[in-house]
Amino acid sequence: VILVAGGTGRLGSLIVRRLQDGGSPVRVLTRNAGQARSMLPARVDLVTGDVRDPGTLMSAVSGASVVVSAVQGFAGGGGSPASVDRDGNRHLVDAAHSVGADVVLMSVVGAAPDSPMELFRMKYAAEQHLRQSGVPFTIVRATAFLELWTELLRKTAGRSGRPVVFGHGENPINFVSVGDVAALVEHVVSDRSSRGTVQEIGGPENLTLNELAAAVQVSEEARMPRHVPVPVLRFLGGSVGRLRPELGRQTRAAVAMDRMDLAFDRGGGREAYPDVPCTSVGATPPT
Ligand SMILES: NC(=O)c1ccc[n+]([C@@H]2O[C@H](COP(=O)([O-])OP(=O)(O)OC[C@H]3O[C@@H](n4cnc5c(N)ncnc54)[C@H](OP(=O)(O)O)[C@@H]3O)[C@@H](O)[C@H]2O)c1
Numbered sequence: 001v002i003l004v005a006g007g008t009g010r011l012g013s014l015i016v017r018r019l020q021d022g023g024s025p026v027r028v029l030t031r032n033a034g035q036a037r038s039m040l041p042a043r044v045d046l047v048t049g050d051v052r053d054p055g056t057l058m059s060a061v062s063g064a065s066v067v068v069s070a071v072q073g074f075a076g077g078g079g080s081p082a083s084v085d086r087d088g089n090r091h092l093v094d095a096a097h098s099v100g101a102d103v104v105l106m107s108v109v110g111a112a113p114d115s116p117m118e119l120f121r122m123k124y125a126a127e128q129h130l131r132q133s134g135v136p137f138t139i140v141r142a143t144a145f146l147e148l149w150t151e152l153l154r155k156t157a158g159r160s161g162r163p164v165v166f167g168h169g170e171n172p173i174n175f176v177s178v179g180d181v182a183a184l185v186e187h188v189v190s191d192r193s194s195r196g197t198v199q200e201i202g203g204p205e206n207l208t209l210n211e212l213a214a215a216v217q218v219s220e221e222a223r224m225p226r227h228v229p230v231p232v233l234r235f236l237g238g239s240v241g242r243l244r245p246e247l248g249r250q251t252r253a254a255v256a257m258d259r260m261d262l263a264f265d266r267g268g269g270r271e272a273y274p275d276v277p278c279t280s281v282g283a284t285p286p287t
Contacts, residue, residue: 025045029051030048071238081122089126093130109264137195141198146175150216153216165210167228171209196271202266205280233251234255
């Protein structure tokens with residue numbers, strides 16, 4: 001059986017469907033089995049657990065040949081990059097080790113110990129633990145998920161029709177369609193020759209958030225997004241962040257995203273799996 005931790009998420013749920021359609025028995029680790037049941041195919045086996053609590057992981061990994069980690073603690077939900085992306089992944093890797101399973105770890109393009117983005121540092125720490133664990137692994141690093149950002153722009157556009165862009169919105173960012181990432185993950189789960197490698201995947205173009213707002217045609221007015229200036233973001237990161245840590249994290253990340261190098265210039269990076277689609281921004285259906 002293949003265990004997908006994060007199988008209820010934006011990416012994870014697509015991975016689950018692909019693996020099932022390919023004939024693999026799939027189990028999903030979730031903190032909320034009731035909610036998961038309503039959104040996943042009936043044939044998917046569900047195990048309740050939390051990557052922050054290693055004691056809950058043994059029944060999840062029991063009998064698994066591959067453990068896929070598509071969890072994240074960046075966006076809230078009670079976790080954090082430190083507790084979920086770093087420590088939770090460490091617990092999951094150790095549990096996989098105890099049953100002799102391989103691990104496919106979702107990470108980010110740009111994961112590094114000195115990244116200005118906390119999430120990127122925590123993903124790097126998880127990658128390092130995995131590399132040193134002795135577990136056969138494949139690391140998949142993706143750029144920003146296109147559908148997530150499109151949805152954010154649409155949501156913030158609201159009635160004004162003008163989406164909110166954090167910062168100047170002039171920094172080129174690579175966006176990848178989440179369906180493309182799921183296709184790559186499906187490949188590496190079954191392709192044992194990918195063990196010991198890092199597979200990086202991006203979309204075909206780099207766009208600024210201002211360009212993305214215009215390209216996804218949120219509305220005619222989207223050509224004139226509203227901007228939250230960087231000093232305001234910095235202030236919010238400090239003040240709001242003390243009460244709502246996830247909002248603080250997100251505003252600090254927005255400041256970093258406004259200037260750090262987030263371009264990806266390898267034409268999508270599908271060297272090993274050229275049949276993985278490379279969806280362009282204009283080709284994604286509205287969310
Ligand atoms: N979003 C991006 O732009 C982006 C870019 C590159 C890489 N990635 C990576 O791709 C993966 C999927 O991202 P996504 O945006 O699809 O995620 P998502 O939709 O936010 O889903 C997050 C998943 O993590 C699970 N989860 C969170 N905390 C957990 C915990 N403590 N214990 C167990 N499960 C937990 C949730 O499961 P339950 O709520 O059911 O427990 C949910 O299935 C992540 O590893 C992310 O870091 C994302």
